[in-house]
Amino acid sequence: MTDNILEVEHLTKEFSARGEIVTAVDDVSFTVRRGEALGLVGESGSGKSTTARCVLRLIEPTAGTVRLNGVDLTSLRARKLRNFRANAQLVFQDPYSSLDPRMNVSEIIAEGIRIHRPREKESVVRDEVAELLEVVGLRPDHLGRKAAAFSGGERQRIGIARALAVKPQLLVCDEPVASLDVSIQAQILNLFQDLKSRLGLTLLYIAHDLATVRHLCDRVAVMQQGSIREIGTREDLYSHPQHPYTQALIAAVPEPDPIEERRKLTARRAAAAAGAAAEAASLTEKAAR
Template sequence: MTTPLLQVRGLVREFGHGPGLVRAVDDVSFDVMQGEALGLVGESGSGKSTTARCVLRLIEPTAGEVRLDGEDMLALGGPALRRLRSTAQLVFQDPYSSLNPRMTVADIIAEGIRIHRPRESSTTVKDEVVDLLELVGLRPDHLTRKPAAFSGGERQRIGIARALALKPKLLVCDEPVASLDVSIQAQILNLFADLRERLDLTLVYIAHDLSTVRHLCGRIAVMQDGKIREIGTREQIYEDPQHEYTRALMAAVPEPDPRSERAKLAARRSAQTTEAGRP
């Protein structure tokens, strides 16, 4: 049996102490296979982003186990942790605040390469940066510009190129299209799908609704109040959701056909009226 690239077991993250203690991540467990795209979906405050940051050890979990490519992430430190971290990279939600405004695109993308492969020649680094730019749909003449010269979608492409610079196996995407226009969202989602196929990438894709993960993720985990309420294939989640919270998220997904959307809203209002009339 193939070992998952990412294994998470009993993950817990608590904030505060005593009566003010909050368990933001509560006994979360899941696997992600090599080349798979897992969607992690839930409303704001459900624990999705905290889970992702614990997995990458950007914040320390209170308890649990995280194994990446067979190695215990939580047991490593120093050079060993730095080496393993290059295997997993994060694409941030906000393409405006996640890029250093004082750096050029070339320096932003090359920074990770210079840190992790300091002996690489400047020519090799530049060639890699150009290849990465083209991979995400940008041009070599963008190298000398700074983030302010780009649109939100272009900045997110720069952030994706930066994440890919270390040739990761796992890409954790923390609501990467949430701040973008709907038309641009589709382009970025298509880019992730293309990159996953071309590079055999494994994705953990975080979203606050089910609409953006439908065509990208083969499996979906639904989070609420720090817990995974339901996890299953795309078909199971969309066609036969088992948990009431999943069904509520499904009901909130807009239909592309206005007639279908009106029918769904009418059915929802009818159900609410029926429920209100019960003793």
């Protein structure tokens, strides 16, 4: 058995917009090993969330293959695709709109169990839901409450419990801390790290910057304009970034040390000024010819 739980090869997604074809994901290939967390990083519009949705078959890819445990997901239809859904789950970015306001916490978490294991005893479902609530750091008295009664961080914990309820092998996290306060972000990242260690989870973690993936991910893939520019271990990518876009992303990561942050800001301004001066000199030279 291969060590890769997820294999994405030559994935492409095109959209039609006003009579033109827009390529959102352009010939993307990567693998995710069992038990690792792969960060997929890029600014807004880079194609990372579209890639994640193609992997999960929430939208149909234009071309390419996606294999989970060696099974080509792009070829699955109807019942087989439904069975696959239990193996790969999504944690959404927005914890406010991703939870049904009509359902209480117990119903939200149990929904996936009832869909994928419809014959399961109700007592077993209740026990599993209570256990999941504890795993994500919430209390048993939260079970009967509606989503509106919780903070953003608590709602995201509920969303994580819901995703874990069907015992997925792959958890796709689409910028799950982007809409949370910085202090809450750290708590959720620590929760993912704990779940990865405790449950042996495999994560595909989407983020728009390199700061949030540094703590969690084993490897990082950097996306820009629908393509992967660089992929490598966390240590190599942070210590020796090869692509200019990766270097720019790392330079933009805030430093907790104010002195070091000022030094980085000064260096960025100097580099920008040097680049502007070089461009101006080039234009002057061309005008003089």
